[in-house]
Amino acid sequence: xxxxxxxxxxxxxxxxxxxxxxxxxxxxxxxxxxxxxxxxxxxxxxxxxxxxxxxxxxxxxxxxxxxxxxxxxxxxxxxxxxxxxxxxxxxxxxxxxxxxxxxxxxxxxxxxxxxxxxxxxxxx
Amino acid sequence: xxxxxxxxxxxxxxxxxxxxxxxxxxxxxxxxxxxxxxxxxxxxxxxxxxxxxxxxxxxxxxxxxxxxxxxxxxxxxxxxxxxxxxxxxxxxxxxxxxxxxxxxxxxxxxxxxxxxxxxxxxxxxxxxxxxxxxxxxxxxxxxxxxxxxxxxxxxxxxxxxxxxxxxxxxxxxxxxxxxxxxxxxxxxxxxxxxxxxxxxxxxxxxxxxxxxxxxxxxxxxxxxxxxxxxxxxxxxxxxxxxxxxxxxxxxxxxxxxxxxxxxxxxxxxxxxxxxxxxxxxxxxxxxxxxxxxxxxxxxxxxxxxxxxxxxxxxxxxxxxxxxxxxxxxxxxxxxxxxxxxxxxxxxxxxxxxxxxxxxxxxxxxxxxxxxxxxxxxxxxxxxxxxxxxxxxxxxxxxxxxxxxxxxxxxxxxxxxxxxxxxxxxxxxxxxxxxxxxxxxxxxxxxxxxxxxxxxxxxxxxxxxxxxxxxxxxxxxxxxxxxxxxxxxxxxxxxx
Numbered sequence: 071x072x073x074x075x076x077x078x079x080x081x082x083x084x085x086x087x088x089x090x091x092x093x094x095x096x097x098x099x100x101x102x103x104x105x106x107x108x109x110x111x112x113x114x115x116x117x118x119x120x121x122x123x124x125x126x127x128x129x130x131x132x133x134x135x136x137x138x139x140x141x142x143x144x145x146x147x148x149x150x151x152x153x154x155x156x157x158x159x160x161x162x163x164x165x166x167x168x169x170x171x172x173x174x175x176x177x178x179x180x181x182x183x184x185x186x187x188x189x190x191x192x193x194x
Numbered sequence: 195x196x197x198x199x200x201x202x203x204x205x206x207x208x209x210x211x212x213x214x215x216x217x218x219x220x221x222x223x224x225x226x227x228x229x230x231x232x233x234x235x236x237x238x239x240x241x242x243x244x245x246x247x248x249x250x251x252x253x254x255x256x257x258x259x260x261x262x263x264x265x266x267x268x269x270x271x272x273x274x275x276x277x278x279x280x281x282x283x284x285x286x287x288x289x290x291x292x293x294x295x296x297x298x299x300x301x302x303x304x305x306x307x308x309x310x311x312x313x314x315x316x317x318x319x320x321x322x323x324x325x326x327x328x329x330x331x332x333x334x335x336x337x338x339x340x341x342x343x344x345x346x347x348x349x350x351x352x353x354x355x356x357x358x359x360x361x362x363x364x365x366x367x368x369x370x371x372x373x374x375x376x377x378x379x380x381x382x383x384x385x386x387x388x389x390x391x392x393x394x395x396x397x398x399x400x401x402x403x404x405x406x407x408x409x410x411x412x413x414x415x416x417x418x419x420x421x422x423x424x425x426x427x428x429x430x431x432x433x434x435x436x437x438x439x440x441x442x443x444x445x446x447x448x449x450x451x452x453x454x455x456x457x458x459x460x461x462x463x464x465x466x467x468x469x470x471x472x473x474x475x476x477x478x479x480x481x482x483x484x485x486x487x488x489x490x491x492x493x494x495x496x497x498x499x500x501x502x503x504x505x506x507x508x509x510x511x512x513x514x515x516x517x518x519x520x521x522x523x524x525x526x527x528x529x530x531x532x533x534x535x536x537x538x539x540x541x542x543x544x545x546x547x548x549x550x551x552x553x554x555x556x557x558x559x560x561x562x563x564x565x566x567x568x569x570x571x572x573x574x575x576x577x578x579x580x581x582x583x584x585x586x587x588x589x590x591x592x593x594x595x596x597x598x599x600x601x602x603x604x605x606x607x608x609x610x611x612x613x614x615x616x617x618x619x620x621x622x623x624x625x626x627x628x629x630x631x632x633x634x635x636x637x638x639x640x641x642x643x644x645x646x647x648x649x650x651x652x653x654x655x656x657x658x659x660x661x662x663x664x665x666x667x668x669x670x671x672x673x674x675x676x677x678x679x680x681x682x683x684x685x686x687x688x689x
Contacts, residue, residue, distance in 0.1 A: 166197075183225050
């Protein structure tokens with residue numbers, strides 16, 4: 071069992087070894103001439119100003135949460151939608167529609183609550 | 195495709211679990227209502243009416259035949275109705291007590307009532323589960339609502355501590371629980387409790403027992419048994435008092451009901467009893483001993499709730515129909531005692547920090563100024579310590595007697611000694627309320643206690659709990675009813 075994975079271990083070892091060799095090589099072989107500008111934090115060419123420990127609004131998380139909810143909804147709806155045609159052909163389309171509607175209604179209520187409470191209002 | 199039989203089954207299942215759907219629907223309506231008319235005073239009334247409707251429905255279900263619904267995912271009938279009733283009564287009392295309390299501390303968000311309803315729906319799933327997935331869904335629905343309720347006072351450091359501790363530790367315990375479910379499924383190939391039990395009756399593997407162990411860790415965390423109790427005092431102390439009452443009763447009752455179902459159906463009896471007996475012992479001893487040295491009443495009641503989890507575990511250790519029924523009955527009376535005690539505490543609280551910083555002495559002499567709730571507190575404290583003729587005594591008898599019958603006399607001896615110790619700290623509350631004067635004139639002049647009023651609705655709920663405790667102490671009809679849930683005939687109908 072373990073022997074079949076031997077090439078994999080070998081590859082892991084080589085990947086780790088290569089990274090380590092390059093880092094250590096750069097550390098011991100490379101020239102080091104530091105100055106003030108070089109030792110600054112890299113900020114895409116800007117001067118880093120102020121502390122990094124600042125409070126800022128995380129409104130984005132609300133959008134991300136809503137996105138996940140509707141993402142999951144799609145996961146549920148896809149298999150339902152694929153088989154829905156067969157049910158229509160069999161004449162029980164309305165009943166199957168009635169089964170999925172509460173699910174969508176609950177999600178819609180959640181979205182409604184979110185909008186009314188200002189969850190999507192970025193300015194406030 | 196002909197789906198008429200499926201629709202018939204769906205209709206029957208929906209009817210059998212109607213109280214659950216009523217509560218879920220009520221929660222959704224509350225949420226929308228609050229979105230359009232924020233903090234509407236009618237929202238708690240509506241939530242209460244929904245719960246009353248569910249209670250009435252479940253009263254009629256008490257005598258129903260045991261069965262399963264939704265392809266065996268959830269139990270219906272007597273056991274489920276009993277647990278549902280307990281949860282609904284607890285939630286109803288909490289809502290009535292919370293309305294004036296939350297208004298006083300300025301946190302009268304209508305979402306609280308939606309959260310209570312959603313939490314109850316999760317608990318009802320948990321307490322009637324017949325499948326590990328149902329247990330998990332119910333557990334998470336319940337827990338997430340409770341995390342939010344614990345942190346309701348989000349400006350107060352105690353509230354933040356309470357919510358964060360509960361959330362982080364709860365998330366870890368969920369991880370244990372989920373891993374246990376995975377191992378049980380891996381070793382038996384089924385998620386249904388009865389099928390797991392059937393597979394385990396022929397042969398068990400190390401994987402199966404690891405799964406059972408991890409599952410037990412998850413459950414014992416939720417019921418705050420030692421050594422998984424560390425979160426309880428901090429969480430209970432920081433949460434709003436009436437909601438603490440809800441947390442300490444309903445969530446424990448649901449988790450215990452689910453634990454009983456798991457142990458009864460999915461695990462062979464002889465193998466787990468000693469482990470649970472040891473946990474029950476240290477839970478009773480440690481809970482009561484640490485409660486002795488608490489100066490804050492909420493913290494003391496938190497340790498007392500740990501100790502009471504130990505008493506319930508004694509009934510479960512007995513493993514007989516009487517033992518499980520005794521545990522259920524104990525949960526019933528414990529719910530009434532604790533909801534009442536936390537309700538009284540909420541009325542005597544004046545530090546604007548959810549009673550977090552109030553010592554026991556700050557309640558001195560309050561029995562005389564508010565005699566009714568003072569007397570009611572007497573009922574709750576005597577009942578909690580197990581004095582006849584209150585429900586607490588009969589509850590303790592109902593869990594201890596089957597354990598003796600099952601040969602766990604040493605466990606019962608520990609339990610009785612522990613509950614004798616508990617009388618000291620319960621009765622000290624009464625001593626402070628009735629026999630101590632707040633004589634310090636400087637404290638009296640700027641006394642915030644004078645301004646505290648006692649709303650009639652809270653008085654009614656507290657009186658209701660106290661009277662019901664007396665009734666349950668002398669009229670053990672529910673105990674006999676609970677025994678029948680585990681009778682061989684009932685078990686054979688709904689495996």
